[in-house]
Amino acid sequence: MELKEIQNLIKFVAKSGANEVKLEMKDFKITIKTGAGGKVTSIVQQVPAATVQVVPQTEIQAIPATEQKTESVNKKTDEANSYIEIKSPIIGTFYRKPSPDKPPFIKVGDDVEVGDTVCIIEAMKLFNEVESEISGKIVKILVDDSSPVEFDQPLYLVDPS
Amino acid sequence: MNIVKLDAINSTNQFLKELVKSNDVDNWTVVTTEYQISGRGQMQTKWISEKNKNLLFSVLIRFNELNANHQFYMNCAISLGIYKTLTKHKIEGLTIKWPNDILAGNKKIAGILIENALVKDSIKHTVVGIGLNVNQIEFPVLLPNATSMKLLLNKDFNRDLLLKEIVDNLKYYINFIEKKEFIFLKEQYEKVLYKIGVVHSFESNKEQVFTGKITGINQQGKLLVEQENKVIKEYNYKEIKFM
Secondary structure (H helix, E strand, C coil): CCHHHHHHHHHHHHHHCCCEEEEECCCEEEEEEECCCCCEEEEEEECCCCCCCCCCCCCCCCCCHHHHHHHHHHHHHHHHHHCEEEECCCCEEEECCCCCCCCCCCCCCCEECCCCEEEEEEECCEEEEEECCCCEEEEEECCCCCEEECCCCEEEEEECC | CCEEEEEEECCHHHHHHHHHHHCCCCCCCEEEEEEECCCECCCCCECCCCCCCCEEEEEEEECCCCEHHHCHHHHHHHHHHHHHHHHHCCCCCEEEECCCEEEECCEEEEEEEEEEEEECCEEEEEEEEEEECCCCCCCCCCCCCECCHHHHHCCCCCHHHHHHHHHHHHHHHHHHHHCCCHHHHHHHHHHCECCECCEEEEEECCCCEEEEEEEEECCCCCEEEECCCCCEEEECCCCEEEC
16 A cells, blocks of 8 residues: 555545544554544554655554554554653753743643743743653643652643644 | 943843843943833842833853853852942942942942753753842832932932943953952952851841851852851851841
8 A cells, every 4th residue: 555545545444534444455454543633543464564755644563463463552552652851950840831820831732843832841930841752742730839849740641743 | 332222121031031032141241220110139029120220230150161050159249349340439338248238337338130941960050140229219118128228328420330330240250250259259258248257137038037046158148147056057048037
């Protein structure tokens, strides 16, 4: 199956309104899931394990056919593994908002771009605006507003797909 | 000196931060205003300033390489730059109150707000907001602890000249950060630290009042206070208050 065909298939599934489509062909298996936000994720399992080029806005992972039996388990771990953490670069106090009366920099479900400010870490009256090094969708906020954070403590979970 | 003069603005820091995002802004660009609508000290406190009387400005400082671990030296360099300028104008009783307030006697004459842009653990650039009370002589009842250069010396000051002097002195001290001569900055800072070596009352974040003696700061900028039992404890900002 060509990359172009996979892209078309994903577009088709997204338009169809189906939540999940599984397709098995002789040398690979593909699962396309549509998320709540209308975005599409797809998981491709190919035999033999090979590198699959990344299609924009999709998540493609090559998994050897031998692991197909434990598919559901694998999918879970793979999803968790595919998330990236934004970590605290310093010790300090974590603030989600630029100031108390302003909305938060970022919420769950928001898209974050490289260079976007995601939070402030205050240390010794120095206000550090932390810029994201990755782009993706915020999946989870791991720290409460105004709480202390350690160096390297994960702050956000980001889906980079 | 690249300088942007504004009549009124929400906050010069905010303006400069947005300018940096959308344009190629030179190092040491200065933004001044005559009036700040929502100038802020710290997260909650407002900076109240009468129009056309004071210096309210923000400076952009870019770094080739500055690790976030060394960020407290920003507090040292900026405070010292203002301290040096005011000393030249013969203001008496000047001290730096940890971490970065400038006092004349027991009254606040200048405030600093430092905002770093961090990528990973390195500081790309810093926007330093400074408010210095220059020619204002009346302060709100709410601010009994504010003073100004004119209140202390009974004369008016040229604010443009003063601004240039401050920026030059900031450059002088920031250069020590560039050269990684952190110990020099720490020593200079400790020399003029408010209440250093004096027995004083403090309140800890556990709402306990105690007496102790400031002995200096550690490398992270934490305040070192010798307790009555001679043990030296380290305090983060917000963990200790001066009484």
